[in-house]
Amino acid sequence: MVFTPLPPARSGVASYAAELLPDLARDLPVVAVVAQHRGVPPLPGVEVLPLLAYRQRPDLWAWPHLHQVGNSLDHAHAYGAALRRPGIVTLHDPVLHHLVEALTLGQGRPAAYEAALVAEHGEAGRRIARRRAAGLFDPMLRFLLPLHGQVLARAHGVILHSRFAAGRVRRPGGPPLRIVPHHLSPAVARFDGLDQAAARAQLGLPARGPILLSLGHATPAKRIDLVLEAVARLVPAMPDLLYLVAGAPDPALDLPGLLARLGLQGRVRVTGWLSEDDFLRHARAADLLVNLRHPLAGESSGALVRALGLGLPAVVDGAGPAAELPPAAVTWLPPGPEPAPRLAALLAALLRDPDRRAAQGAAARAHLRRHCSLEASARAYRAAIADWGGGRPAAP
Numbered sequence: 001m002v003f004t005p006l007p008p009a010r011s012g013v014a015s016y017a018a019e020l021l022p023d024l025a026r027d028l029p030v031v032a033v034v035a036q037h038r039g040v041p042p043l044p045g046v047e048v049l050p051l052l053a054y055r056q057r058p059d060l061w062a063w064p065h066l067h068q069v070g071n072s073l074d075h076a077h078a079y080g081a082a083l084r085r086p087g088i089v090t091l092h093d094p095v096l097h098h099l100v101e102a103l104t105l106g107q108g109r110p111a112a113y114e115a116a117l118v119a120e121h122g123e124a125g126r127r128i129a130r131r132r133a134a135g136l137f138d139p140m141l142r143f144l145l146p147l148h149g150q151v152l153a154r155a156h157g158v159i160l161h162s163r164f165a166a167g168r169v170r171r172p173g174g175p176p177l178r179i180v181p182h183h184l185s186p187a188v189a190r191f192d193g194l195d196q197a198a199a200r201a202q203l204g205l206p207a208r209g210p211i212l213l214s215l216g217h218a219t220p221a222k223r224i225d226l227v228l229e230a231v232a233r234l235v236p237a238m239p240d241l242l243y244l245v246a247g248a249p250d251p252a253l254d255l256p257g258l259l260a261r262l263g264l265q266g267r268v269r270v271t272g273w274l275s276e277d278d279f280l281r282h283a284r285a286a287d288l289l290v291n292l293r294h295p296l297a298g299e300s301s302g303a304l305v306r307a308l309g310l311g312l313p314a315v316v317d318g319a320g321p322a323a324e325l326p327p328a329a330v331t332w333l334p335p336g337p338e339p340a341p342r343l344a345a346l347l348a349a350l351l352r353d354p355d356r357r358a359a360q361g362a363a364a365r366a367h368l369r370r371h372c373s374l375e376a377s378a379r380a381y382r383a384a385i386a387d388w389g390g391g392r393p394a395a396p
Helices: 012-024 051-055 073-084 097-107 110-133 149-154 163-169 186-191 196-203 224-234 255-262 276-285 302-310 339-351 354-371 374-388
Strands: 030-034 046-050 066-069 088-091 157-160 177-179 211-215 242-246 268-270 288-291 314-317 331-333
Touching (some): 012 030, 012 073, 012 302, 012 374, 030 051, 030 073, 046 051, 066 073, 073 097, 073 149, 088 149, 088 374, 110 149, 157 163, 157 374, 163 177, 186 276, 196 276, 211 224, 211 276, 211 302, 224 255, 224 339, 242 276, 276 302, 288 302, 288 339, 302 314, 314 339, 339 354
Parallel strands (some): 066 088, 088 157, 157 177, 211 288, 288 314, 314 331
16 A cells, blocks of 8 residues: 555656555555545556545555555645555655645644644644744744654654665664665656757757756755855856756745846746656756755655756765766765855866766766666665565465
């Protein structure tokens, strides 16, 4: 039993599960439980049930349960199931405060939010909840109080994607942890024969000039504002530079205001949400990816894994999960003051050095394809099910 979002949900975890589950179904019976069944494409070997149908199938309740938990409402049913029916949890994001907030305050239930904080942080949590009710709240508290403790307390075992994420949740007496790197999507291999010129032509992008790329849902945490500041520093020396924000902008990110303030309206294109194929075409068309996070919550970027697997060089954080990648495969932006000029210098050096970009991209592609295959991920899940799930379930 796997509680998870699946496409058409616009969630990286949905895509991850849609790739993983058919591989598991080669030698295990697999039933996926989704919040809503409408529009979910068939997955080979996988039975897909809406949550209500699962509740009417007691023959499934004794099966090992896997919960794919992330930090958005797409994962609300998996989060609830992880609390009600303990099993194996894949914690895609160690910070669940945003999800708990949406399920409580977002539904007009401040008492439930207070109860969640009290359950993990006692009287200190109660004071924070009541100060928030009075209008006093620092958004950084979401990252300092991740609210994953109730899920961990019930889990038979927890799968995470990085040592950094494991360090955020490891605790004395806690559940066993296992690191399974985020797998490389099989869809990437379909684009091996597409060169940059053809990708640019298909997308209507300039045939010449450097293209800088950010991939995925454009949220404030992805430091788009910092990248824009760096781009503004580069444009005088690189007047043909184009920055692509290839994803849907979050309402909390004031992109029009940032572009106006920095005078970048003609240097930046925002695509909105992309299909998987167009997502990968943009990675093929670009010269360089920027993939940053602040604060560092501990999630691993599926967009970064795809881009690196295609051989696109990337600038990433010098701390957190991305810092665990080989130094030959990425360029790190170290933590520290005044990041905009430091980032601009890194971008300028890479954009002016095609040989360095090619070598870095080749190293990234080789690493991802050698160490992050879907088959390796599925083997790790089978081992976790054998160790933590009571062995292979009987088919219904």
